[in-house]
Amino acid sequence: MDHLPDWDFFDDDSPHDECGVFAIFAPERDVARLTFFALFALQHRGQESAGIAVSDQSHLTVYKEMGLLSQVFKEQTLRSLTGQIAIGHVRYSTTGSSEWRNAQPIHRDRNGSAIALAHNGNLVNTDELRRDLVARGVVLSSTSDTEIIAALLAEHPSGDILDALRDVIPRLRGAFSAVVLTESSVVGFRDPYGVRPLVLGRLDDRFVLASETSALDIIGAKVVREVEPGEMVWIDEDGYHFERVVERQGEALCIFEFIYFARPDSVMSGQTLYSARSRMGQELARESPVDADLVIPVPDTGNSAAIGYSSRSGIPFGEGLVKNRYIGRTFIDPDADLRKLGIRMKLNPLSSTIRGRRLVVVDDSIVRGNTTSRLVHMLFEAGAAEVHLRISSPPIVFPCFYGIDMASQDEFIAFERTVEEIAAELGATSLAYLSLDGLLRATRLDPDRFCAACFSGEYPCEVPEELRRSKFRYEGAQGR
Ligand code: SF4
Numbered sequence: 058m059d060h061l062p063d064w065d066f067f068d069d070d071s072p073h074d075e076c077g078v079f080a081i082f083a084p085e086r087d088v089a090r091l092t093f094f095a096l097f098a099l100q101h102r103g104q105e106s107a108g109i110a111v112s113d114q115s116h117l118t119v120y121k122e123m124g125l126l127s128q129v130f131k132e133q134t135l136r137s138l139t140g141q142i143a144i145g146h147v148r149y150s151t152t153g154s155s156e157w158r159n160a161q162p163i164h165r166d167r168n169g170s171a172i173a174l175a176h177n178g179n180l181v182n183t184d185e186l187r188r189d190l191v192a193r194g195v196v197l198s199s200t201s202d203t204e205i206i207a208a209l210l211a212e213h214p215s216g217d218i219l220d221a222l223r224d225v226i227p228r229l230r231g232a233f234s235a236v237v238l239t240e241s242s243v244v245g246f247r248d249p250y251g252v253r254p255l256v257l258g259r260l261d262d263r264f265v266l267a268s269e270t271s272a273l274d275i276i277g278a279k280v281v282r283e284v285e286p287g288e289m290v291w292i293d294e295d296g297y298h299f300e301r302v303v304e305r306q307g308e309a310l311c312i313f314e315f316i317y318f319a320r321p322d323s324v325m326s327g328q329t330l331y332s333a334r335s336r337m338g339q340e341l342a343r344e345s346p347v348d349a350d351l352v353i354p355v356p357d358t359g360n361s362a363a364i365g366y367s368s369r370s371g372i373p374f375g376e377g378l379v380k381n382r383y384i385g386r387t388f389i390d391p392d393a394d395l396r397k398l399g400i401r402m403k404l405n406p407l408s409s410t411i412r413g414r415r416l417v418v419v420d421d422s423i424v425r426g427n428t429t430s431r432l433v434h435m436l437f438e439a440g441a442a443e444v445h446l447r448i449s450s451p452p453i454v455f456p457c458f459y460g461i462d463m464a465s466q467d468e469f470i471a472f473e474r475t476v477e478e479i480a481a482e483l484g485a486t487s488l489a490y491l492s493l494d495g496l497l498r499a500t501r502l503d504p505d506r507f508c509a510a511c512f513s514g515e516y517p518c519e520v521p522e523e524l525r526r527s528k529f530r531y532e533g534a535q536g537r
Pocket residue numbers: 072252311312313456457458459460461508509510511512
């Protein structure tokens with residue numbers, strides 16, 4: 058499939074995450090089924106394609122397709138994926154377009170055997186690595202950076218995958234949390250800044266790896282510990298083994314994991330994200346109070362922060378917008394008449410709650426602002442007396458190079474606009490963003506543990522000049 062509908066039609070105004078990964082070594086269990094359910098808990102991280110690779114200790118089998126997990130996998134397919142070790146992936150495309158050949162896991166022959174690889178993140182030195190592989194006569198069939206990592210491993214002369222990883226991982230620049238399946242083991246590794254999450258879990262006396270703890274919960278696994286930045290971990294018959302392969306470069310977990318990406322029931326760095334988001338709402342209420350009648354969230358991602366705003370401000374919390382939970386992503390392109398309904402395909406206002414009320418509307422972030430302005434318009438149409446937007450993160454003014462789809466700088470509504478100008482553009486009665494200090498305080502973690510470059514322009518790892526130029530509006534505004 059090489060054409061997909063305009064996802065923005067269904068999407069909200071938040072940045073998009075791009076992937077969730079899972080891996081399991083459990084010879085006694087139905088690993089494909091467990092991977093399927095774990096991916097279910099990671100579906101929010103990517104809805105464009107899904108895939109599972111299994112090993113029966115002599116062959117690898119990969120099944121992947123465009124669509125939601127429930128569209129891709131049927132009972133019969135899962136039954137055919139027999140093996141003792143597996144990895145799985147859900148994808149939102151950032152590098153590489155949205156088409157089947159970019160779906161993961163990526164399979165590659167290697168020294169007479171095979172590997173499959175699934176990756177969450179974005180490399181910033183893809184061009185350099187691609188040039189090197191092509192010069193060596195390596196054929197690449199997709200446009201994704203995941204295939205480049207797989208090809209580097211496949212072409213490595215060592216028969217030992219761990220040796221190959223020890224050589225290849227230090228050559229990768231950017232954000233990556235990845236899992237590799239071989240015939241007899243699984244390996245996970247995380248970039249030296251830890252931009253994307255990866256956690257090791259225990260399932261009885263076997264082990265699993267996942268992007269989030271919610272994927273462990275759903276299969277009854279318990280957290281062992283997070284994979285540290287720059288670490289590799291492999292799981293085999295003897296259990297798990299950690300090894301540092303790249304010098305740790307501090308830590309720069311993407312702050313959007315805390316704001317929006319990860320599920321509220323996931324735990325990262327010891328913090329439950331629901332509680333952290335609720336504290337963001339409390340900070341927002343402290344920094345930007347307003348005289349109003351009702352606090353409503355933009356569901357679902359604004360829920361926890363709206364509860365926090367309500368509890369701190371004393372303004373009652375209510376549901377003023379009902380979300381169509383099943384819209385997900387679809388391959389059916391809406392016709393022109395449906396397109397006019399726009400945001401109502403996803404959110405519908407509860408007029409009886411909204412009419413005549415002064416609303417505080419809490420959302421997690423605004424990127425371009427298109428959906429937010431339609432939302433404000435819809436709330437006024439439904440009878441709202443005032444719409445005070447409160448955003449539980451700072452204005453996004455710098456692009457992301459680490460795998461988050463946010464468009465280029467001049468498309469951000471906050472780019473070269475004051476908050477008052479943005480409020481006017483959106484048609485809101487008032488607008489306030491949470492400050493960066495307030496946001497970091499709400500995490501209750503050391504501020505130096507996060508990447509917050511899309512707010513501050515301080516990129517944790519160097520971004521090549523040509524990549525910078527592709528996303529920055531002006532040469533003079535290229536962040537630090
Ligand atoms: S630039 Fe923003 S979205 Fe990208 S990794 Fe850093 S905090 Fe996350």
